[in-house]
Amino acid sequence: MEALVCKVGAEFLDNYDASTDRCWIAERNDEFLGCIVLVRDRDASNTAKLRLLPVEPSARGLGLGRALIEQCTQFAREAGYVRVRLWTQNVLVSARRLYAKKGYKHVSSEDHGVFGEGHCGECWELVL
Template sequence: MSEITLRRFTPEDTNWLVRQHGEHYAHAEGFDDSFGILVREILEAFVAAHDPERERGWIAVQAGQRLGSIFCVAAGDSTAKLRLFLLTPAARGRGLGKRMLRTCMDFARSAGYADMKLWTHESHRAACALYAATGWTLVDSRPVHSFGVDLVEQTWTIRL
């Protein structure tokens, strides 16, 4: 089996990421098409105006196949935001998520951020367990109706 590498996101990854997020969350959680639209808007904004010194996206790749993504974007002068963290089902359970999270956090630290935050849903149990295991703190949790379904939205933070 070939090595998994993390390479920088390129605009050519956009359609793949939108499709992966849309298909995964429609199947796993019943999300409607508004989620894919949001992912496309996030990626288009990133492509159009990100600061490569302070913001970065990575794509996990093995043998030419994309396996996942993670992004670090500015959420203020001293706060970074983790976005679009996704692993395909075939990539899960191999420590790749932890490696991607560490890469993203290390980049945020080296870019001068003091802390990070992220937004997720309680139903993303594996991701939430990873955040808790790596020192993140759940700071807010509330019921919402988003993407056509009832969810519990969460905000997590960590000091870098």
């Protein structure tokens, strides 16, 4: 997981465009609580990709994930995107529940084994 986070962070910094990309970081008393990243999907026009939504265990249940998703979606609308796509894992039940509550729809699944046996990648999409 750490390698994936580093890769996504590096791609964000290497390709950053202030008009289409954003990263929100939640902190309390200088302590990291969570973040979310939105970038332009370079393979699909008018489409953004939601990347990363880690929330520290100490911050879970406070509505932080919901607030980060809402901020991300609001910016996507303001930036003129027509859809937001994301890739998640079947075992991330709380995150999947949040995406569904915010209108994202599960569009496809694939067994990949990247994070171990029993993990299935899922693509979700929100039409704005």
